[in-house]
Amino acid sequence: MVSATRFTWMVTDQTNNSRSRFQGKASVTVDGATTGNPFTVEGIDGDRLTPNTNDHFTLKAYGPRRGRRHSNPHLPSVWHRR
Secondary structure, eight states, rough: EEEEEEEEEEEEEGGGOOEEEEEEEEEEEETTTEEEEEHHHHHGGGGGGGSSOEEEEEEEEOOOSSSOOOOSSSEEEEEEEE
């Protein structure tokens, strides 16, 4: 289970403001173990594009950071929805 606990930033951009991205931190529970993990979401509103395309979003949940020395998260787990 993934539950957002904090949002850090959000940006809306591209043609006709068709894309939004946001980042935050989530509580992730797998097999009873819960960790705090950074995540990003990107969504495309296909109705704002010419020609129209399907809407979709991508959720990337990264491994938990281990201390302040590691400024980049581990490779993400990625979910796509169209």
